[in-house]
Amino acid sequence: MSFWDDLQKTLSEATDFTVQKTTELSDLAKLKYKIHTAEKKLERIYAELGKNYFDTRKNGADHESEFNTLVMQADKLICDIANMKAESSKLKKTSVCPECSAEISKECTFCPVCGEKLCEDDCDEIDD
Numbered sequence: 001m002s003f004w005d006d007l008q009k010t011l012s013e014a015t016d017f018t019v020q021k022t023t024e025l026s027d028l029a030k031l032k033y034k035i036h037t038a039e040k041k042l043e044r045i046y047a048e049l050g051k052n053y054f055d056t057r058k059n060g061a062d063h064e065s066e067f068n069t070l071v072m073q074a075d076k077l078i079c080d081i082a083n084m085k086a087e088s089s090k091l092k093k094t095s096v097c098p099e100c101s102a103e104i105s106k107e108c109t110f111c112p113v114c115g116e117k118l119c120e121d122d123c124d125e126i127d128d
């Protein structure tokens, strides 16, 4: 093995690493954007629900069918956001607190936000 072969190998490994890192980052950036968009959408649905509720209480308007649609949309968004956050923490190599959904370091034994005891070695991995 010559010096040049070694150098060549090192350089190509370094390049591979950079490419992989960039892909991870852009996936993460895309995911962050999608989470942000979904959260904005959820806010709008909450606002719409509030407005309809106000109209119902104040003017006796019937928004029952809108309520159902909006609640279903909000429910789906909440689920999507949770999934995307889990995906994003996988990419970032962090984990999500099962209690309050806060993003935390994998090394934490307790959630720094809500104090929930987190998985230890003796705890069963649940794969879904």
Ligand SMILES: [Zn+2]
Pocket (backbone or CB within 6 Å): 097, 098, 099, 100, 101, 102, 111, 112, 113, 114, 115, 116
């Ligand atoms: Zn927590």
